[in-house]
Amino acid sequence: MYFFDEERHSKPHIHARYSDQEAVIEIPTGVLLAGELKSNKLKLVEAWIEIHKDELMANWEMASKGFPIKDIEPLK
Template sequence: MPTISMFYGIVIYLYFFDNERHNLPHIHAKFQDYDASFSIEDGDLLSGNIPLNKQRLVQAWIEIHRESLMADWELAVNGLPPFKIEPLK
């Protein structure tokens, strides 16, 4: 589960070969005891929960970095390590 970014207490990561569970490009976000999955394509919350203010930060970050996230998704589902992505500032 490579960590690709961290900001405002949120850790963003991708799982290797994780295209079975949601069957679409997505990332995982962890904040304290919360864990959620978000679609890369539109930022929608797919599963889990996370405080609303943190959810909005993750969705803004996805919007900014969508192209890099799709490139990292392709690497991860093929078993290759994804690149780090700039945090939200």
Template sequence: MPTIAMFYGIIIRMYCSPGEHNPPHIHAYYQEFKAIIDIKNCELSEGKLPSKQLKLALAWAEIHKEELLADWELASNGELPFPIKPLQ
């Protein structure tokens, strides 16, 4: 699962496999916490992150929604997604 962004201790990854299950989503990691974020709605769909890190990850996903959806298409076809600019 390639890392597509890292910022403020948060790691964002996306699985790469043909037919990856919908809805389009990313995996966010922070210390021992793991979460799945729905790209289209920019909402937490599974797991947990501390409040501050969740807000940062959701804001980042909203800002980069189009890029994330493009990466999802690549990943769903078994191709590597492109890195996306982190929050600064």
């Protein structure tokens, strides 16, 4: 999640990276907005988003206003 990152994708989203791939995924719906990830990795990220949706949305609100965000448990 990047601060003030509303220019390219105005919807609440995260940036997920794996190896040399990067994807931009909408938080509320899990829709892929840009980029790509291997399908099995994308499914993991989608599940992680679903589990942490409330935390991610709270962080999105904070980041879009330039405030620090809270750590969220990573994928394991």
